[in-house]
Amino acid sequence: MESLKDQTVALPAGSLSREEQKRVAAVAAADLVDSGMTVGLGSGSTAGYFIEELGIRLRDGRLTDVVGIPTSHITARQSREAGVTTHELTEHPIDIAVDGADEVGPELNLIKGAGGALLREKLVASAAETFVVVVDQSKLVPSLGTGVPIPLEVARFGHRRIMRDLEVVGIPRLRLNSSHPVTTDNGQVIIDLEVEEISDPVSLDGRLARTPGVLATGLFVGLVDLVLVGEDKEVRRIGDRAGSMSHHGSAGLGRRPVR
Numbered sequence: 001m002e003s004l005k006d007q008t009v010a011l012p013a014g015s016l017s018r019e020e021q022k023r024v025a026a027v028a029a030a031d032l033v034d035s036g037m038t039v040g041l042g043s044g045s046t047a048g049y050f051i052e053e054l055g056i057r058l059r060d061g062r063l064t065d066v067v068g069i070p071t072s073h074i075t076a077r078q079s080r081e082a083g084v085t086t087h088e089l090t091e092h093p094i095d096i097a098v099d100g101a102d103e104v105g106p107e108l109n110l111i112k113g114a115g116g117a118l119l120r121e122k123l124v125a126s127a128a129e130t131f132v133v134v135v136d137q138s139k140l141v142p143s144l145g146t147g148v149p150i151p152l153e154v155a156r157f158g159h160r161r162i163m164r165d166l167e168v169v170g171i172p173r174l175r176l177n178s179s180h181p182v183t184t185d186n187g188q189v190i191i192d193l194e195v196e197e198i199s200d201p202v203s204l205d206g207r208l209a210r211t212p213g214v215l216a217t218g219l220f221v222g223l224v225d226l227v228l229v230g231e232d233k234e235v236r237r238i239g240d241r242a243g244s245m246s247h248h249g250s251a252g253l254g255r256r257p258v259r
Helices: 018-030 045-060 073-082 118-127 159-166 201-209
Strands: 006-010 038-041 067-070 094-099 128-136 150-154 171-174 189-194 214-217 226-230 234-238
Touching: 018 045, 018 128, 018 226, 018 234, 038 045, 038 118, 045 073, 045 094, 045 128, 067 073, 094 118, 118 128, 118 150, 118 214, 150 159, 159 171, 159 189, 201 214
Parallel strands: 038 067, 038 094, 094 128, 128 226
Antiparallel strands: 006 234, 150 189, 150 214, 171 189, 226 234
């Protein structure tokens, strides 16, 4: 795994389950949040642990005036239940975004979208000054695409034609719930694209994004600043560029392209 910096935070001795690894990494991510920040809130179980920890710190006074930008209806509900104030994504800056991942590959590129919120997750990650990914150690892979397909959010209209166009890249499968297409919070559908080992995620991401009808790919390329990995005895920090919370330049939506 290549990284700009690799540090560890020691944990009490003992073997942790994957869920416990995710939880301790999410708690470590909460340490990066200061009072008054606007925080992008990812979707999924790992992001849920992070939201829960934010709520605890807001209630006990360690944090104040934190505003969350949720990436799904479920995340918005979790935030309300935890006591985290939420706003919609606007032109105002996001200080830090925290989310999970399905795979973390070399150079900190990701596959995300198993939960179906990839379009909103990518919008929020791209708008954030710092994007932090929280995972357990099983999510670290030597090459993307070997264990999970690439989720694609595509237009419901004409999705069968879009699937045919994607056959030149891999094996597309419409994501179903029972016999019905899974519908995203945006009213669109998800195609899971099985591909061979991804040697060039930048090129593949661009190729998929240029396919008419593809609204967002589950390849998150060049977006991650820091990965927090929960392990048995430590939380490992990989690619720590989060020391300066403004390395991307001026604040505001659209500093990094969304594909």
